[in-house]
Amino acid sequence: MKRRFAVAAALLASLTLAGGAVYQLNHLDESIEPKPPALATPALLARGEYLARAGNCMGCHTRRGGVPYAGGRAIPTPFGDVFAPNLTPDLATGLGQWSEADFWAALHNGRSKDGRLLTPAFPYTNYTLVTRDDADALFAYLRSLPATAQANPAHELRFPYNTQPALALWRALYFRPAVFQAEPSRGAEWNRGAYLSQGLGHCNACHGARNSLGATQGPDDFSGGMLESLAWYAPSLHDPAEASVAAWSPSALRQWLKTGSSPSASALGPMGEVVLGSTQHLTDADLKAMAVYLQGLPQHSASEPAPKRPDLxxxxxxxxxxxxxxxxxxxxxxxxxxxxxxxxxxxxxxxxxxxxxxxxxxxxxxxxxxxxxxxxxxxxxxxxxxxxxxxxxxxxxxxxxxxxxxxxxxxxxxxxxxxxxxxx
Ligand code: HEC
Ligand code: HEC
Ligand code: HEC
Incomplete structure (x- = not known):
């Protein structure tokens, strides 16, 4: 009897400890510096708009044929559909009541204004790298959009993925807030390209290999991912047999990011949408930086499967x-x-x-x-x-x-x- 009690007590203690750890890991880096809101100058708004393009926020946060940024588009995941919400400044259904600090917490910590943990279908595992200045510019731009009243549909995730404890556990395992740290041994151009590709560009949201719980190995892994619910494969940017661009001429790569086609490749399906909504709008300097970064990615090939008998x-x-x-x-x-x-x-x-x-x-x-x-x-x-x-x-x-x-x-x-x- 005593023994059983001891075992139960130990179990309870370790559960409490684990629960505490999960809680703590979900509240890292949450101190938010109070700051007067940035003045919404035309230059700030233009920068915010540019950054929103670099992050392709509109691509997810707009229903087909709907008002830009008013949300409602279903983002399919292997765990069910998640709907991208309304980002316009509508008071009741959008971000009308949000402060810059609330917005920062969403982008950097993956936490909504009401404290709810957000699902990583919103790629904050990448956006966490965005600087506070860039986040503020993004927010100023979103605040300048016309307010559109459009209620957010409820997510259609399956149990247990639709619960906050499951999300808290997932985040404790796979997510840490972290602003981008420049690599001092690399040049400014490489670092700008890394910041854009790993952060706002969220390239590895598709190109990253995912485990069975949908986690990548970090924002600089691009080793190829199956977009199950779309039946497209985002090929490995590390593999010369797949989508490595190390051997492309820098100008062909810039042309491809700008137009979606180059003499040797065209951007298809979901990649076409990325070019359309995002990379075609980047400045030549940013495209050049991105190209420098992408061309310098480590190269490795997937192992060849054993050849099968040909079906003539x-x-x-x-x-x-x-x-x-x-x-x-x-x-x-x-x-x-x-x-x-x-x-x-x-x-x-x-x-x-x-x-x-x-x-x-x-x-x-x-x-x-x-x-x-x-x-x-x-x-x-x-x-x-x-x-x-x-x-x-x-x-x-x-x-x-x-x-x-x-x-x-x-x-x-x-x-x-x-x-x-x-x-x-
Ligand atoms: C791949 C699709 C996708 C992209 C790209 C995307 N989002 Fe989202 N976003 C979502 C989804 C889905 C949610 C809802 C997550 C949830 O409720 O758990 C969301 C939630 C949010 C929220 C929280 C809103 C709330 O009511 O809690 C904010 C803020 C946000 N996104 C801003 C942005 C910004 C800014 C960008 C561009 C830099 C962006 N998103 C790009 C899919 C996306
Ligand atoms: C009317 C002309 C036309 C016909 C017929 C056609 N294609 Fe295409 N195909 C194109 C064009 C144009 C593209 C480029 C589309 C794009 O960039 O999205 C393309 C792209 C492709 C690609 C992708 C190549 C790449 O570099 O990404 C493949 C594979 C392909 N076609 C195979 C086929 C096959 C197989 C057939 C026969 C069933 C076929 N096509 C019939 C015009 C055609
Ligand atoms: C929404 C998912 C998605 C995102 C986000 C995404 N990609 Fe892709 N990408 C794909 C898919 C799917 C393909 C395969 C179809 C094709 O070849 O165009 C692809 C293909 C590519 C290719 C191969 C080109 C070729 O034909 O050889 C490159 C290079 C590439 N992506 C770079 C990027 C970069 C850089 C980013 C970030 C700015 C990015 N992708 C973001 C889905 C995505």
């Missing part, structure tokens, strides 16, 4: 389909057409181990983003309703192994597994 019948079926549906644009030899249709021969976008993007492009077609400097890009029609799963697999297997290309065949089962329920 599947590829043969794909060859015929290619002639019928694709060759008119991409060329008999997959050579493409400069400045109009990308070459498919030697194109790493379709040779990655993960065939998700190739299938997504076949299914949905698409346009490179229509940016100011490339207003009318050529488009590709969708084939989802025209080609069966088996035909898509055949076509993908063919283009991955024609004209000197070499990659594992894509099976009809892969196509099935990547199908999503979402159609937005």
């Amino acid at each position: 019948a599947l590829r043969e079926q794909g060859q015929a389909l290619y002639g019928d549906h694709c060759a008119s644009c991409h060329g008999e030899q997959g050579e493409g057409k400069a400045a109009a249709y990308p070459a498919l021969a030697g194109n790493r976008a379709l040779l990655m181990q993960n065939p998700a993007n190739l299938l997504r492009i076949i299914q949905r077609g698409g346009f490179a983003p229509a940016t100011a400097s490339n207003p009318r890009p050529y488009g590709m029609p969708p084939f989802a309703g025209i080609l069966s799963d088996k035909e898509q697999a055949a076509l993908a297997s063919f283009v991955r192994n024609a004209w000197g290309n070499k990659a594992a065949d894509v099976r009809p089962l892969d196509v099935l597994q990547l199908k999503t329920q979402r159609v937005d």
